[in-house]
Amino acid sequence: MDAREQLFNETQRKRIERRDIWERISENGTIAAAVMVVAAIAAVICANSDAYEAIHHILMEPIHVGIGSHTMAISIEVFVNDFLMAIFFLLVGIELKYEMTVGELRRPRQALLPMLAAVGGVVVPATIYMLLNRGSGSAQGWAIPMATDIAFALGVLSLLGNRVPAGVRVFFSTLAIADDLISIAAIALFYGQAPDLMWLVSAAVVAASLFMLNKTQHYRLAPYMVSGLVLWVCLFKSGVHATLAGVIVAFAIPARSGIRLDNLTDWLRGYMPELVDSYDEDAHILGQHDFTHATLGAERVMHRVSPPLVRLERKISTPVNFIILPLFAFVNAQVRLVGVDVVQLALDPVSMGTYFGMLLGKPIGIVGVTFLLVKLGIAELPSRVTWRHIVGVGILGGIGFTMSILISGLAFPAEPFEMLAAKAAILAGSVSAAVIGMIYMTVACKKAKRP
Structure with a gap:
C-alpha cells in the first residue's frame, strides 16, 4: 500500500479507484x-425512421433565456x-494556447x-470544391472540406498504437x-x-475586460x-458567430x-511543522480548529499551483468529449435519405466538391506543400518520419x-437540399478517409520497421 492509499479507508479507496478508472476512460x-x-x-438511423418528425419538432422547440x-x-x-459549441471552442482555444505556450507552436522553426x-491542406480542398461548384450557386460552401476533425483523426491514429513514431503524432497534432x-x-x-455595430462594440469592450483581468x-x-x-451574448446579437467567444475566453x-x-518548496517546508504541532490524534476533527484552519491555508495555496487554464481544461474536457460533441453529432448528422434521389444527391456539385475535397484535396495539399518545403531546404522531416507516414497523415487529414x-x-x-448534400458527403468522406488511412498507415508502419 503506497503512502496515498494509507490516507483513506477502504470505502474511500474503492471510490478513488473507480474515479481513476473513469479518468483513464475519459x-x-x-x-x-x-x-x-x-x-x-x-x-x-433516427433521421430515416418514423422518429424523425418528433425529433425535428423537439430540436426546433424554443429555449427562453434571460432575466425578467x-x-x-x-x-x-x-x-x-x-x-454548447462555444464551450467546445473554449477547449480548442485552451489546446491552442497550450501549444503556443509550451508545445510545438512555441518553436516556430x-x-x-x-x-x-x-x-x-486547406487551400487545395477549397480549390477543388470551388472548381466543382463553379457556376452552381453553391460556392459559399468552399470551407466545408477544409477542416480536419482532431478527435476523430487522432483517435484513428491512436488505434495503431506504438507502431506510429512519436514524430508522426506531433506532426499530425500540430497540423490539426x-x-x-x-x-x-x-x-x-x-x-x-x-x-x-453596437453589439460588436460591446463584444470588444467585454473582450478587453477579459484581457484586463489577465x-x-x-x-x-x-x-x-x-x-x-x-x-x-454580445457576439450572438452582433451577427458574428458566437462560438468564437470560447476562443477569446481561452486566450484571456x-x-x-x-x-x-x-x-x-521552502514555504511547504516551513508550514509543515505548524500542521504537525496543531494536530491532536485523540480529538475529533470537528474540535481541532487550529488544525483545520492550518489545512485550509494549505488548501488555498495549493489550489493556486495549477494555472487557471489547466483547471478549466480539467473541468470541461470530459463534458465536451462525452456530452457536447456527441449531442452536436446527433443534432447535426440528421441525414434523411427517405424520398431523396440518392443518385442526384451523390452527383450534386456540393456533394462532389465536399467529398473529393476531403478525400483528394487534403492529401494532395498536405503532401504537396511538405514535399516542396523539404526539397527547397526550407524544412526537414521530423526524426523517424518517412514520406510514407506523411502520405498517411494526408489521407487521415481528410x-x-x-x-x-x-x-x-x-x-x-x-437551402436544405444543399445542406443535406454537404452533410452526407462529410460523413461519406470522413468514413472513406478513416478506412483508407487506417489501412494505408498499417502497411506503411510495417514497411518502415523493416531493416
Whole structure:
C-alpha cells in the first residue's frame, strides 16, 4: 500500500479507484471519438425512421433565456450549435494556447513544416470544391472540406498504437491545430451575418475586460466565466458567430500559476511543522480548529499551483468529449435519405466538391506543400518520419466532422437540399478517409520497421 492509499479507508479507496478508472476512460481520445461516431450513426438511423418528425419538432422547440423582461428565445438546435459549441471552442482555444505556450507552436522553426502543410491542406480542398461548384450557386460552401476533425483523426491514429513514431503524432497534432486556427478564422470572417455595430462594440469592450483581468493577475475562474457568458451574448446579437467567444475566453485565461513556484518548496517546508504541532490524534476533527484552519491555508495555496487554464481544461474536457460533441453529432448528422434521389444527391456539385475535397484535396495539399518545403531546404522531416507516414497523415487529414458540419450549417442555412448534400458527403468522406488511412498507415508502419 503506497503512502496515498494509507490516507483513506477502504470505502474511500474503492471510490478513488473507480474515479481513476473513469479518468483513464475519459482521457482516452479513441473512446471519445467512438462515442461521437455512435451518436452520428444513431442520428442517421433516427433521421430515416418514423422518429424523425418528433425529433425535428423537439430540436426546433424554443429555449427562453434571460432575466425578467430581458429574454431571448433560441431553439434547442441553435442552443447546441451556438452555445454548447462555444464551450467546445473554449477547449480548442485552451489546446491552442497550450501549444503556443509550451508545445510545438512555441518553436516556430519546428512548427513551420506542419503549419504550412496545414495551409496546403486547406487551400487545395477549397480549390477543388470551388472548381466543382463553379457556376452552381453553391460556392459559399468552399470551407466545408477544409477542416480536419482532431478527435476523430487522432483517435484513428491512436488505434495503431506504438507502431506510429512519436514524430508522426506531433506532426499530425500540430497540423490539426493549425487547421483549427484557419477554420476558426474562416468562420469569423466569412460565415457571420452583417454585424450589428453596437453589439460588436460591446463584444470588444467585454473582450478587453477579459484581457484586463489577465493583465491584473486575477486567477479565479468565475470572473472569466461570467464575462465569457456576456461576451457570448454580445457576439450572438452582433451577427458574428458566437462560438468564437470560447476562443477569446481561452486566450484571456492565465496560463501561469497564481503563486511563485520557486518559493513553494521552502514555504511547504516551513508550514509543515505548524500542521504537525496543531494536530491532536485523540480529538475529533470537528474540535481541532487550529488544525483545520492550518489545512485550509494549505488548501488555498495549493489550489493556486495549477494555472487557471489547466483547471478549466480539467473541468470541461470530459463534458465536451462525452456530452457536447456527441449531442452536436446527433443534432447535426440528421441525414434523411427517405424520398431523396440518392443518385442526384451523390452527383450534386456540393456533394462532389465536399467529398473529393476531403478525400483528394487534403492529401494532395498536405503532401504537396511538405514535399516542396523539404526539397527547397526550407524544412526537414521530423526524426523517424518517412514520406510514407506523411502520405498517411494526408489521407487521415481528410477526416472532417465537427467543424465541417458546423460550416455546412452556416453556408446553407436556407437551402436544405444543399445542406443535406454537404452533410452526407462529410460523413461519406470522413468514413472513406478513416478506412483508407487506417489501412494505408498499417502497411506503411510495417514497411518502415523493416531493416
